[in-house]
Amino acid sequence: AQSVTQLDSHVSVSEGTPVLLRCNYSSSYSPSLFWYVQHPNKGLQLLLKYTSAATLVKGINGFEAEFKKSETSFHLTKPSAHMSDAAEYFCVVDRGSTLGRLYFGRGTQLTVWP
Amino acid sequence: DARVTQTPRHKVTEMGQEVTMRCQPILGHNTVFWYRQTMMQGLELLAYFRNRAPLDDSGMPKDRFSAEMPDATLATLKIQPSEPRDSAVYFCASGLNPEAFFGQGTRLTVV
Secondary structure, eight states: OOEEEESOSEEEEETTSOEEEOEEEEOSSOOEEEEEEEOTTOOEEEEEEEOSSOSEEEOGGGOEEEEETTTTEEEEEESSOOGGGOEEEEEEEEOSSSOOOOEEOOOEEEEEEO | OOOOEEEOSEEEEOTTOOEEEEEEOOTTOOEEEEEEEETTTEEEEEEEEETTEEEEOTTSOTTTEEEEEEETTEEEEEESSOOGGGOEEEEEEEEETTEEEEOOOEEEEEO
């Protein structure tokens, strides 16, 4: 079975400081992993994906995530937060190999202070 | 710019009425999902299809919900009869291995 745990429901940072959103997963297979972002009253936008290629994945808007199999983690980072990064972020796991049921974490609300 | 299109964006209806939500997947995508988002439950999978065939609808209350893909360009989610607890944002997503793209959602309010 697949599951995702986002370790923080809320993260607050100051503009210009680093962002770390933590995600641990459980999967019986070699998973595909994703981060999605949702701005208020909007749909979900794909930030980045890991699909068994390079373990360090670069996404849009300066975000990165590193797949660590030994730690079953897929944390999302950004070196310098911008006000426009304030949103809810979802870590998502799929069984891998073929797009199938997506398992969502509960989300992390990122607040960016000026 | 290809995108998943959902209609309507907002729907307010009275309890007991039928609600139909529509989704136009991105052309060429073979997998379509329906998710429901609420504050309490987060994002829940209702159903998903591959090549128009339902693969998993275990998350859907069968007595009132139904999901179909009449053709490759249209997916529908129906609720009959609707209840206040169905109030949520319903998202459709389409994908082609390995990633999925979400629509803007239908915000349903049942009064």
